[in-house]
Every structure is written in C-alpha cells, then in structure tokens.
Amino acid sequence: MANVGLSLNDSVQDMLMLFNGEWPQEWLSKYPLFHNINLPMIHNGTDQIHWRTNEGVLFTYSTTCVWDSIRPTGNNISWFSVVWFSQCIPRHAFLLWLVMGERLKTHDKMKPWETHSSMSLICPFCKNCPDSHDHLFFDCPFAAGVWARCRSFLDVPLGSHWKDVVRVISPVASRNCVNLVVTKVMFAATIYFVWQERNNRIFKKSHRTEVKLFEDIYATVRLKLLSITFKNSPKVDRVKNRWRL
Numbered sequence: 001m002a003n004v005g006l007s008l009n010d011s012v013q014d015m016l017m018l019f020n021g022e023w024p025q026e027w028l029s030k031y032p033l034f035h036n037i038n039l040p041m042i043h044n045g046t047d048q049i050h051w052r053t054n055e056g057v058l059f060t061y062s063t064t065c066v067w068d069s070i071r072p073t074g075n076n077i078s079w080f081s082v083v084w085f086s087q088c089i090p091r092h093a094f095l096l097w098l099v100m101g102e103r104l105k106t107h108d109k110m111k112p113w114e115t116h117s118s119m120s121l122i123c124p125f126c127k128n129c130p131d132s133h134d135h136l137f138f139d140c141p142f143a144a145g146v147w148a149r150c151r152s153f154l155d156v157p158l159g160s161h162w163k164d165v166v167r168v169i170s171p172v173a174s175r176n177c178v179n180l181v182v183t184k185v186m187f188a189a190t191i192y193f194v195w196q197e198r199n200n201r202i203f204k205k206s207h208r209t210e211v212k213l214f215e216d217i218y219a220t221v222r223l224k225l226l227s228i229t230f231k232n233s234p235k236v237d238r239v240k241n242r243w244r245l
C-alpha cells in the first residue's frame with residue numbers, strides 16, 4: 001500500500017516523498033486518470049483544504065460552503081420573509097406557510113370527495129357559502145371585521161385580502177424595521193387565530209365573538225413584542241406607546 005508509514009499528522013508533501021517520483025501502481029490501475037497527471041513537486045508547503053464547486057469555483061473548505069454547493073436549490077420565493085423571520089411565532093409561521101401554498105383543507109377542497117359526509121360544508125362564521133382560503137382570509141365578513149381591527153394597530157397601509165397583504169409586504173419583508181416586524185407578526189397571528197376559530201366552531205362547537213378573537217390576537221402579539229428588543233428610535237417609541245410595551 002502506498003500509504004504505509006503515514007500518520008494523520010503527515011502532510012501531502014510527506015506522502016509524495018514516499019511515492020519516489022511516480023504514482024503508486026494501485027492508484028494507476030484504479031484511477032487511470034493519474035496517467036495524464038504529473039506527480040506534483042511540493043517544497044516546504046503547508047497543507048490547506050479547499051473545495052471546488054461544480055461550477056469550478058474554489059473555496060477555502062467549510063461545511064457551510066460544501067453544503068451550499070451540494071444541496072438542491074430552488075427559485076427564490078418572493079414571500080419567504082413574510083412568513084419566516086427571526087421574530088416570528090413558529091406555529092403561526094408554519095400555518096401561514098401552509099396558507100401561502102393554499103394547503104389547508106378548506107371546504108372548497110373537501111367538496112369533491114366529501115359528498116356523503118354528514119359535515120356541513122358551509123362557512124361557520126357567515127354561513128353563506130363553503131369556506132376557502134380567499135373567503136376565510138378575509139372575504140368573509142366576520143374575518144374581515146377581525147382583520148380590520150388588527151389592521152388599525154399597524155402603521156403599514158395594507159389591503160383587506162390576504163393576497164394583497166402579501167403582495168404589499170413581500171418586496172420589503174426582509175427589512176428589520178419595527179413597523180414591518182409588528183405587521184408580519186400581526187398578519188400571521190390573525191391568519192392563525194381565524195383558522196383556529198373556524199376549526200373550534202366546526203369541531204368543538206365553541207364560539208368567540210369578533211371582539212374576543214381580536215382581543216386574543218392583540219394579547220398574543222403584544223406578548224411577543226414584549227419579548228423583542230428594539231433599538232430606541234421615534235418609530236419604536238410610537239410602537240411602544242400604541243402597544244403599551
């Protein structure tokens with residue numbers, strides 16, 4: 001074996017000196033490519049570890065750069081920072097992520113395969129039509145009322161439909177501005193509580209009023225804001241006054 005006599009502390013130069021000027025036969029038979037490569041000569045070199053990406057870019061080795069070069073990557077998601085940010089409430093963010101893909105099991109999705117179900121496929125808030133992502137967030141008069149109350153506590157002008165809100169916030173969502181942080185926390189909390197209330201009414205037969213639901217959202221958001229350290233500024237002072245922080 002070519003590596004007989006080497007230890008973990010030996011360098012590449014130490015290994016090459018053992019080769020006596022030619023690649024080991026075992027390597028040549030296993031990797032014929034070495035026939036086309038001259039044995040390098042290294043004098044007084046210290047070993048350095050690098051990583052070459054598929055694109056040929058050479059980096060100083062780190063697990064981060066290796067992971068970034070081998071992991072599968074997709075297109076950038078414009079709304080990513082609306083959902084995921086350091087101050088988010090994880091369970092709210094997870095539900096909002098499902099909403100972004102319209103993956104909640106709303107009535108419009110259940111209708112084709114629940115024809116024999118005894119479950120009433122009608123919005124538990126307004127009882128006018130089956131619910132859907134668009135109806136719950138926030139075309140439904142009940143949900144619209146809750147969102148209107150929540151919106152009045154935000155300094156960012158937003159639409160009344162969830163897709164409008166995402167469209168307005170997305171381009172600036174990655175900024176760490178106090179008003180945006182409050183807006184994103186409030187938006188995700190409203191989505192979460194409306195969905196929770198919808199399920200409570202359907203499956204637990206419990207019932208909160210529009211005002212009570214808003215109060216629960218307000219209390220949750222305020223508690224979250226109390227845990228965040230903001231740098232002092234006139235904007236932050238206004239937020240603190242408004243939220244009694």
Ligand SMILES: [Zn+2]
Nearest residue numbers: 123125126140
């Ligand atoms: Zn409704």
